[in-house]
Amino acid sequence: MDKNNHVVVMAGGIGSRFWPMSSAEMPKQFLDLLGTGRSLLQMTVGRFAGKICPIENIWIVTSEKFLDIVQQQLPEVPRRNILLEPCRRNTAPCIAYVSWSIKSINPDANVVVAASDHYIANEENFCESIKSCLQFTAETDSIVTLGIKPDYPSTGYGYIEADLSYPSATNPNIYRVDSFKEKPELEVAKQYIKENNFFWNSGIFIWNINTIINAFKVYQPDLANTFKKLSPYLGTSQEQEKVNEIFPQCENISVDYAIMEKADEIYVYPASFGWSDLGSYSSLLSLLPHDMRGNACVGGDVRLFDSDNCIVHATGEKKVVVQGLDGYIVVEHDGVLLICKLEEEQRIKLFHD
Amino acid sequence: MDKNNHVVVMAGGIGSRFWPMSSAEMPKQFLDLLGTGRSLLQMTVGRFAGKICPIENIWIVTSEKFLDIVQQQLPEVPRRNILLEPCRRNTAPCIAYVSWSIKSINPDANVVVAASDHYIANEENFCESIKSCLQFTAETDSIVTLGIKPDYPSTGYGYIEADLSYPSATNPNIYRVDSFKEKPELEVAKQYIKENNFFWNSGIFIWNINTIINAFKVYQPDLANTFKKLSPYLGTSQEQEKVNEIFPQCENISVDYAIMEKADEIYVYPASFGWSDLGSYSSLLSLLPHDMRGNACVGGDVRLFDSDNCIVHATGEKKVVVQGLDGYIVVEHDGVLLICKLEEEQRIKLFHD
Numbered sequence: 001m002d003k004n005n006h007v008v009v010m011a012g013g014i015g016s017r018f019w020p021m022s023s024a025e026m027p028k029q030f031l032d033l034l035g036t037g038r039s040l041l042q043m044t045v046g047r048f049a050g051k052i053c054p055i056e057n058i059w060i061v062t063s064e065k066f067l068d069i070v071q072q073q074l075p076e077v078p079r080r081n082i083l084l085e086p087c088r089r090n091t092a093p094c095i096a097y098v099s100w101s102i103k104s105i106n107p108d109a110n111v112v113v114a115a116s117d118h119y120i121a122n123e124e125n126f127c128e129s130i131k132s133c134l135q136f137t138a139e140t141d142s143i144v145t146l147g148i149k150p151d152y153p154s155t156g157y158g159y160i161e162a163d164l165s166y167p168s169a170t171n172p173n174i175y176r177v178d179s180f181k182e183k184p185e186l187e188v189a190k191q192y193i194k195e196n197n198f199f200w201n202s203g204i205f206i207w208n209i210n211t212i213i214n215a216f217k218v219y220q221p222d223l224a225n226t227f228k229k230l231s232p233y234l235g236t237s238q239e240q241e242k243v244n245e246i247f248p249q250c251e252n253i254s255v256d257y258a259i260m261e262k263a264d265e266i267y268v269y270p271a272s273f274g275w276s277d278l279g280s281y282s283s284l285l286s287l288l289p290h291d292m293r294g295n296a297c298v299g300g301d302v303r304l305f306d307s308d309n310c311i312v313h314a315t316g317e318k319k320v321v322v323q324g325l326d327g328y329i330v331v332e333h334d335g336v337l338l339i340c341k342l343e344e345e346q347r348i349k350l351f352h353d
Numbered sequence: 354m355d356k357n358n359h360v361v362v363m364a365g366g367i368g369s370r371f372w373p374m375s376s377a378e379m380p381k382q383f384l385d386l387l388g389t390g391r392s393l394l395q396m397t398v399g400r401f402a403g404k405i406c407p408i409e410n411i412w413i414v415t416s417e418k419f420l421d422i423v424q425q426q427l428p429e430v431p432r433r434n435i436l437l438e439p440c441r442r443n444t445a446p447c448i449a450y451v452s453w454s455i456k457s458i459n460p461d462a463n464v465v466v467a468a469s470d471h472y473i474a475n476e477e478n479f480c481e482s483i484k485s486c487l488q489f490t491a492e493t494d495s496i497v498t499l500g501i502k503p504d505y506p507s508t509g510y511g512y513i514e515a516d517l518s519y520p521s522a523t524n525p526n527i528y529r530v531d532s533f534k535e536k537p538e539l540e541v542a543k544q545y546i547k548e549n550n551f552f553w554n555s556g557i558f559i560w561n562i563n564t565i566i567n568a569f570k571v572y573q574p575d576l577a578n579t580f581k582k583l584s585p586y587l588g589t590s591q592e593q594e595k596v597n598e599i600f601p602q603c604e605n606i607s608v609d610y611a612i613m614e615k616a617d618e619i620y621v622y623p624a625s626f627g628w629s630d631l632g633s634y635s636s637l638l639s640l641l642p643h644d645m646r647g648n649a650c651v652g653g654d655v656r657l658f659d660s661d662n663c664i665v666h667a668t669g670e671k672k673v674v675v676q677g678l679d680g681y682i683v684v685e686h687d688g689v690l691l692i693c694k695l696e697e698e699q700r701i702k703l704f705h706d
Contacts, residue, residue, distance in 0.1 A: 020672070303704065306697075318688035319373070321704045323697055328677075332690055335671035339683065339692065344659075344676055351656065351674045 005053035005134055006109045006209075008098050009044055011062040011070065011116035012085055016349045017280055020336035021313065029117035030069050033284060035298035035315070040117045040278070042073050047120060049076075051127050052112065052134070059102065060116075061085065061094050080235060086244040092258035093223060093250035097243065099212050100227040104234045109209040110138045113255075118202070119287055121274025129271045133206040136171045136267075143215065143260070144174060144206040147199025147268040148275045153189035156279055158182055158201040158256075162268045177266040180256060199270050203277075205255070206269075212259075219262045223250060281329045281345050285311040309342070358406035358487055359462045359562075361451050362397055364415040364423065364469035365438055370633055370698070372705045373689035374666065382470035383422050386637060388651035388668070393470045393631070395426050400473060402429075404480050405465065405487070412455065413469075414438065414447050433588060439597040445611035446576060446603035450596070452565050453580040457587045462562040463491045466608075471555070472640055474627025482624045486559040489524045489620075496568065496613070497527060497559040500552025500621040501628045506542035509632055511535055511554040511609075515621045530619040533609060552623050556630075558608070559622075565612075572615045576603060634682045634698050638664040652685075662695070 015028045022028045029041045036043065041060075049055040055076050062070055064084045071082070083098055095113060102109045112130055120126045133144045147160045159181040166176040180201065184192065192198035216224040226246050233242045260266060276283050288296035288311070295304050299314040305323040314320045314332040322330060329345060331338045340348060368381045375381045382394045389396065394413075402408040408429050415423055417437045424435070436451055448466060455462045465483055473479045486497045500513045512534040519529040533554065537545065545551035560568075569577040579599050586595045604611075613619060629636050641649035641664070648657050652667035658676040667673045667685040675683060682698060684691045693701060 020674075305700075305704065314690060316688075317685075317690050319705075320690045321373075321693065323693040323700070323704070324681075325692060330690075330692065332670075332685070335669075337667060337670050337673045337683075337685055337690065339678060340674065340676040347658075347676070351658065351676070352672075 001051065001053060002110065002134070002138075003054060003057070004106060004108050004110050004138070006057045006059060006102050006106065006111045007048040007053050008059045008061065008095070008102075008111060008113045009041070009048075009116045010091065010094060010113065011041055011060050011066065012088065012094065013115075013117055014063075014088070015117075016352070017345070018284075018331075019348055019352045020331055020338050021333045025065075026069070027066075027117075028278070029115075030066070030073060032315070033278065033298075033313075034119070034288065035313075039073055040119075041070070044114060044116050044118070045074055045077070047123055047126060048112065048114075048130075052130055056081070057109075059083065059098050061098050063088070084240060084243070086247050089247060089250045089252045091255040092220060092253045093247065095212070095255050096216055096220070096223045096227045096250075097230075097247075099209060099216070100231055101234050103209045103213055104231060107209065110134050111207055111209055111212065113205040113207075115203050115277070117278060119274075119276040119278050121287075123273075125271070125273035129269060129273060130204075130206065132171060132173060133269050136168065136174055136269075137206050137208050137211065139170055140168070140265075141211045141214075142168070142207070142265045142267050143211060143263060144267045144269055145177070145260070146202045146204040146206075147270045148202050149270055149272045150193055150198065150200050153186060153193045154200065155183055155186050155189050156283075157277070159184065159189075159192050160199045160201050160268045162197045162199060162270065164197045168267055171269075174267045174269050177268050180261050199268060200275070201256075202271075202275055211265075215259050215263050220251075220253075220258050223258070226250060281311055281331075281348075282342055285309075285342070311342070354404065354406065355463065355487070355491075356407060356410070357459060357461050357463050357491070359410040359412060359455050359459065359464045360401040360406050361412045361414060361448070361455075361464060361466040362394070362401075362469045363444065363447060363466065364394055364413050364419065365441060365447065366468075366470055367416075367441070368470075369702045369705070371637075372701055373684055373691050374686045378418075379422070380419075380470075381631070382468075383419070383426060385668070386631065386651075386666075387472070387641065388666075392426055393472075394423070397467060397469050397471070398427055398430070400476055400479060401465065401467075401483075405483055409434070410462075412436065412451050414451050416441070437593060437596070439600050442600060442603045442605045444608040445573065445606045446600065448565070448608050449569055449573070449576045449580045449603075450583075450600075452562060452569070453584055454587050456562045456566055457584060460562065463487050464560055464562055464565065466558040466560075468556050468630070470631060472627075472629040472631050474640075476626075478624070478626035482622060482626060483557075483559065485524060485526060486622050489521065489527055489622075490559050490561050490564065492523055493521070493618075494564045494567075495521070495560070495618045495620050496564060496616060497620045497622055498530070498613070499555045499557040499559075500623045501555050502623055502625045503546055503551065503553050506539060506546045507553065508536055508539050508542050510630070512537065512542075512545055513552045513554050513621050515550045515552060515623065517550045521620055524622075527620045527622050530613075530621050533614050552621060553628070554609075555624075555628055564618075568612050568616050573604075573606075573611050576611070579603060634664055634684075634701075635695055638662075638695070664695070 161178040168174040294309040514531040515528040521527040647662040
């Protein structure tokens with residue numbers, strides 16, 4: 001475990017697809033979606049802390065209003081490492097802020113950036129993959145993304161096209177990226193799958209701190225200037241006040257657009273540790289343990305009769321009996337009950353106004 | 354309102370067909386099934402008190418373990434009028450007990466006996482029907498039952514066959530009973546409906562106190578002797594102790610078998626005030642107000658999408674969203690959730706062990 005390793009966990013999401021479990025006040029990353037007793041954020045930090053880096057090198061970037069939840073769920077993360085965005089400006093300003101913060105503490109830092117609300121099946125394999133990438137970025141001025149070997153032609157993920165004939169000089173498992181692809185139509189996704197050099201874009205990045213700061217300077221000079229000016233205030237009592245001033249003026253732009261699609265030295269590490277962005281009840285159903293009829297239940301005493309392919313999530317109920325449902329979501333959370341066909345789940349966000 | 358009128362409400366039922374709302378500790382009669390803000394017991398007493406008889410002439414017969422609930426729901430009913438059965442022995446011992454109790458207070462009492470958990474649609478019509486019967490039984494030594502003009506060939510109710518060519522001498526709306534019929538098969542029920550002299554047996558009886566006491570003496574001499582011996586203790590501090598001794602030894606028998614099918618002077622008053630024994634979720638659904646797609650909802654904020662013919666009862670939830678269900682029961686009560694096809698509701702009692 002290298003003390004130069006730092007891990008950034010982005011925890012500012014406000015998804016509503018897991019309503020009624022998730023809400024604007026309690027988004028997905030803070031929920032125990034998988035019934036493990038730990039939130040997705042806690043599981044994410046647990047995959048890194050003590051394995052990839054010491055706990056004091058974990059950074060959480062989140063919204064101001066989630067500070068209490070983060071401190072409650074991660075009491076061991078230093079308050080100094082919890083960065084608060086006064087408003088949402090997508091991933092590029094978020095990563096710029098945390099990058100200058102890390103640089104101010106350790107100019108030799110080697111950094112992993114990850115979402116707080118994704119699922120990883122094989123944590124050992126995941127850890128090895130991350131370590132391999134960190135070794136690579138410690139030695140080279142490269143940006144590495146984790147690409148996931150696709151299981152099926154997903155239309156819900158972006159893809160990374162790799163040039164498999166061009167492995168990196170120092171790590172034969174890391175390849176040059178040819179291009180990033182937006183979420184494709186099904187026919188296009190099927191074509192990607194047929195070829196073997198397309199990978200799901202996991203949104204997990206690895207780089208050393210100088211590489212990313214230089215990339216900001218070259219490709220996003222306005223953002224770079226903004227956060228360079230913030231540097232004298234980082235770690236001081238004035239930091240938050242200054243961040244609140246400058247953040248709203250930052251361009252709303254993802255790091256993919258801002259840097260990835262522009263920079264040259266972009267690499268992909270094709271991984272297969274079992275990954276999902278947990279973007280829907282269907283994806284959650286596919287990951288949870290199933291009974292013989294394809295049902296997945298989270299919650300104490302759930303009994304199913306004549307039911308198939310249902311996801312039942314009711315951790316607050318003493319008892320749940322479901323009879324005669326096929327392909328439904330049943331969720332009870334904090335006094336709110338949702339029953340909805342899985343195939344209609346994209347409408348859930350319309351239900352809860 | 355005649356001060357000789359007394360009303361007996363039988364509230365010892367322990368049904369489980371409305372699980373999870375009803376339970377052994379909180380049976381149906383104590384629940385606000387209809388979403389009116391009052392329990393079925395409270396609604397039943399409300400139909401009589403101050404209209405048919407003064408509140409101090411209301412008698413509740415129930416199980417020992419429901420005393421607290423009854424006193425909580427009916428604080429205005431005198432404690433003396435709440436009779437407690439130490440065990441369940443069907444309706445004949447229950448009615449014998451309350452009859453000797455009423456007789457000890459008012460030997461000229463004119464009595465209505467009714468279940469605590471039935472539904473009455475037109476309360477004014479109901480009140481008039483009861484008054485008409487009470488006038489009849491005040492003047493004659495007759496037992497009157499309320500017969501309900503059937504809406505459909507129910508196989509869930511017993512029937513009363515009336516001799517419509519033989520109205521009573523003093524009330525042209527009251528007829529001699531030819532026979533009582535058990536719950537019939539569908540074909541038989543259809544035949545009953547075709548003839549016009551078959552009525553649903555509502556289990557509501559009207560008689561004067563001497564008529565029923567004499568009937569017990571003639572047709573159930575053992576029961577009569579038992580409760581005659583109890584008489585000196587009625588209203589004393591020893592009453593409950595003595596009841597607890599004798600009640601378990603009483604025969605387990607309904608008043609229908611014990612008296613109705615044996616006595617001669619049995620009459621029926623054909624009524625049409627809208628009645629149901631509320632024996633199932635289906636019957637509850639048919640009585641509750643519906644939306645245009647046949648759904649009935651009880652509970653604050655229930656929203657239905659693409660759903661038909663559902664009953665949703667969730668008074669404890671802040672919000673309920675149901676999408677894509679047709680013909681289902683959805684009930685949340687006190688931390689227990691049931692989702693079940695209406696057509697499978699007879700299996701509900703098997704679900705909750």
